[in-house]
Amino acid sequence: MHSTASSPAPEWLVVPDDANDLVPSVWPVSARRADDGELFIGGVSAGDLAREYGTPLQVLDEAEVRRRAAGLRGAFDAAAAAHGTTARIYYAGKALLNTSIVRWVREEGLNVDVCTGGELEVALAAGADAANLGFHGNNKSAAELERAVEVGVGTIIIDSTIEIQRLAEIVVRTGAQQRVMLRVNSGVHAETHDFLATAHEDQKFGFPLTEAPAAVARIRETPGLVFTGLHCHIGSQIFGVAGFRESAARVLDLHQQLLAGGDIPQLNLGGGFGIAYTRVDDPVPITELADGIVAAVAEECARRGISVPALAFEPGRAIIGNAGVTLYEVGTTKDVALGVGTRCYVSVDGGMSDNARPALYGAQYSARIASRTSAADPVLVRVVGKHCESGDIVVDHEHLPGDVAPGDLLAVAATGAYCAPLSSNYNHVPRPPIVAVRDGASRVIVRGESMRDLLARDAGITQ
Structure with a gap:
């Protein structure tokens, strides 16, 4: 039964028939x-x-981590293949990172996303190939960027004009070639806690869509920087496809505009896939989520007459949480x-x-x-x-x-x-x-x- 006005419990809290039960969606399969x-x-x-x-x-x-990592990779691989493209999964290390986890997810075919110099060093200490790492963060220091370029990090996600300048100085001085993406704010506010919704305009991450073309032009004119695509993350603990669909539509408008200046091989739509913390939480099954998101991207690309780019996603909680x-x-x-x-x-x-x-x-x-x-x-x-x-x-x-x-x-x-x-x-x-x-x-x-x-x-x- 449900709680009533005569109880201090919230209405969503269900009184269980058995207070010993283990709700399958909340606990590991092995519990x-x-x-x-x-x-x-x-x-x-x-x-x-x-x-x-x-x-x-x-x-x-460990088996639960591996099962979920492999399940995500398989679901997005299949969804992408159905629309003539590919998908790459980065484990979002900020959810929980240590050398054992890095090894587990790498063995299941995932790349790893880091967002500080410390996380980068953990991934490297675990033996991860730097070329399979993505490096996030809104305030990457010159020293962190120098280290990332030195070890050959596969993709650095640029978050500000100052980072463009810092990276430009490093690659010009060292002669390195560095692949980069640009993080943008689609303006889509995910249906989640305000502190977890990261794509609305009044926050610290990324570039507004209107400012992105100038930033991309600056990247493209900098010798040593290779622009590979746009990145957008709309929030965390998201249960549906609607937010991803709307965000993808807005980002693909920009993507189409930028194609006039050169190829854009990749689009990264971030992560934020929700999990069940309580018996009333009802996350979308990962196969349904993958099919829905990739189909939405394909439909928006078809509407614009452009090719579907290679896709990337960055789940963390969905792999490690439960x-x-x-x-x-x-x-x-x-x-x-x-x-x-x-x-x-x-x-x-x-x-x-x-x-x-x-x-x-x-x-x-x-x-x-x-x-x-x-x-x-x-x-x-x-x-x-x-x-x-x-x-x-x-x-x-x-x-x-x-x-x-x-x-x-x-x-x-x-x-x-x-x-x-x-x-x-x-x-x-x-x-x-x-x-x-x-x-x-x-x-x-x-x-x-x-x-x-x-x-x-x-x-x-x-x-």
């Missing part, structure tokens, strides 16, 4: 309950993971009587230091007791962290069994994207490790921090 109710991910039990690595703990299902599960230990529970009911506050041993998204964006998540199942009736809970902030919320609205108690392991689903990258040491809490699971085995892929690590940066401490 299952053992006969005793314990949660397994990638064939490894939550209890074993907590005992070996401690909590909080970010668990990443592959991640964070394990916590419950420390305290507290029933709070409200004017329209009661909410149980469930405090865990992590919080906004390992997942800032609820505080930043009001992001919603799903949680389940991981160490057991329970026949207790569902109760409305808010899962909160240990930080000295009232906004330290991990899961804002959820139903858990009414006997949730200190010592229970709690699993929060779909934490693979933007949790570890946004983590901090707020309140001097160490950042947790990231552990990969697959086929019943686990291994650390990012080491957790210790108190020694935290104190090591304090110059006032004598060693």
Whole structure:
């Protein structure tokens, strides 16, 4: 049933028939309950993971990452081939990046997108061919651009006139040939949180469509810079095709105009494909999304009498988001009587230091007791962290069994994207490790921090 006016729960929150269930769209395919109710991910039990690595703990299902990466590549390859073109998939490293993930996605046939010098170095350290990297960012320093050109980054996405000048100085001095794209704002505001919608005009990324021709002309007249196409990203956590269709139409108007000055082999439409964080989220299946977006581009090209360019896309969350599960230990529970009911506050041993998204964006998540199942009736809970902030919320609205108690392991689903990258040491809490699971085995892929690590940066401490 749905929540009512007599409950403090939002109307979208469904009271589950079983507060132990694992909604397939939210959890990794490998997530299952053992006969005793314990949660397994990638064939490894939550209890074993907590005992070996401690909590909080970010668990990443390697097979899920690979399955989603391969699925995206296959879907867009097929959609592009149906319209006589090709598609290239770049994994958006900002979602979660480490050397293991770079190797996984490269082995599944994906390229990698980075947006800082640090991300570039991680990709290179993983053995990625620089020619298969894209380099984003609205404020790439001269040193970052110098490094990108030096190692042979395949494509640099130019974000400002100043970057054109910086790159021009580098390629003229070094004699390098550097492929570049120009990021533009289509003016399409994706149906998402304002902080996640990145193509409307009043924001920091890219060029307005009206200013792009002059920027492209400057690129084309610069020896050593090779203009390969336009790039546009309309936002994140997008569930439909409509925004991509409208954005593509506007960008293809510019593309057609620029063809008068030379070939434009590629069009990059970014990423932002949505995933399910809760049972009510209903993302479009990736094959349907790929077919719809590519068909829209082909239709717009046919309308203008131009060839369909090679396409590129940059999913991150859609590959890594649902592959991640964070394990916590419950420390305290507290029933709070409200004017329209009661909410149980469930405090865990992590919080906004390992997942800032609820505080930043009001992001919603799903949680389940991981160490057991329970026949207790569902109760409305808010899962909160240990930080000295009232906004330290991990899961804002959820139903858990009414006997949730200190010592229970709690699993929060779909934490693979933007949790570890946004983590901090707020309140001097160490950042947790990231552990990969697959086929019943686990291994650390990012080491957790210790108190020694935290104190090591304090110059006032004598060693």
